[in-house]
Amino acid sequence: MSRNSPSPKDDLTQLKQKLIHYKSEIRHVQNQLKSYERALEREKENTSFWKKKHAETLSTSEKEVEIEGLERELDLLRNELSEQKIIAEAFREKASRKQPVIEEKIVEKIIEKVVEKPVERFEKSDILCFFQHSILLPEQSERELMIFGNVIIQNQTSSTLHSPVLCLKMKPVASSTLSGKIVDEKSIEASSIPSSSLEWRYAHPKWNEKIQHDGEYWIKPIKQTSLKPKDKLLFDSFQVVIPLSSDTTSFILEGFFYSEEWQEGIPFLNKVVLNFP
Incomplete structure (x- = not known):
């Protein structure tokens, strides 16, 4: 030895x-x-x-x-x-x-x-969609109320989601206007806004008519064409301006998420609901 x-x-x-x-x-x-x-x-x-x-x-x-x-x-x-x-x-x-x-x-x-085989997750509840928002109340001399917010989509499934699209719907129709980092596809090249700031574009060819007739903003990201597992998709810093008048009694903003895998749409977990006296 x-x-x-x-x-x-x-x-x-x-x-x-x-x-x-x-x-x-x-x-x-x-x-x-x-x-x-x-x-x-x-x-x-x-x-x-x-x-x-x-x-x-x-x-x-x-x-x-x-x-x-x-x-x-x-x-x-x-x-x-x-x-x-x-x-x-x-x-x-x-x-x-x-x-x-x-x-x-x-x-x-x-x-x-x-080592176990990863659990396959692909339920509607595995895709988290919600609003984060704050409300700016008007001064006595003002006749407009403003909402500032973000949309957050988080993919908790075990699969990649492709071609994400958002639909933000406002009721009553044409009662308010939504603005954010959105550009018309035809105006992308001619836009004076730096390309790095262009994040979203209108997804519907007749987007203006959809807004006027249905109160729906259909948008899709310009660069982020897929959403991998555990990734987030953000539509941040949007604004909604609501004119106040004697006819204004309520306002609702709701959202829906779509992808190639979820073409029937997934409603957001929460809504923005306002009631006026």
Whole structure:
């Protein structure tokens, strides 16, 4: 036997030390798992409360995104816990047989076993669409009310979405005007606005008629022609001007998201609803 070769006793001692290490790792992961499970239950209770109290608010959608993140963390922790348990069991078995252990080989085999096929997600609820907005109330001498906002689309599916299109619909028809980083396709080349600032264009060939007759703004991004999993699509800094008169009693802004995969449209999680006395 070579002088540099460990004795069976030394090898067994090393195995026991590694076994102690992996047991400690298992306890640590189990504690993390319990912590995430408690946090997940709290968030589910909070989300249930917000859904009952404000069914169409932005807070609910944010809570749902947070819960999805916690669930993914739990899945990762469960996988890690499975790995640690199987590795520890492999070392325990080798130690009982007093056989030399090649740690790298064991870990490679364990990882191959525990890697699971990604879950396919492609439900309507996996595409989050909502408004963020604020309202600027008019002064006494003013007769206009303004809404400033953003549209956020987040792809929570496991597939890429192609040719995204937004429809922003206002009621009553022709009661207000919407403006933002939108340009007519025919005017892109002739536009004096820097090309870097041009983000959206009208998606309907007769877009002006759709606005006047139906109150619908059909728009699509100029550069972002697809939306990968976990990516976001933003229509930011839009403005809506609402003239106020004695006939103005209410205003509604609602949104719909379309793509090649969702041609029937997905309504936004919330709406902008105003009622005037």
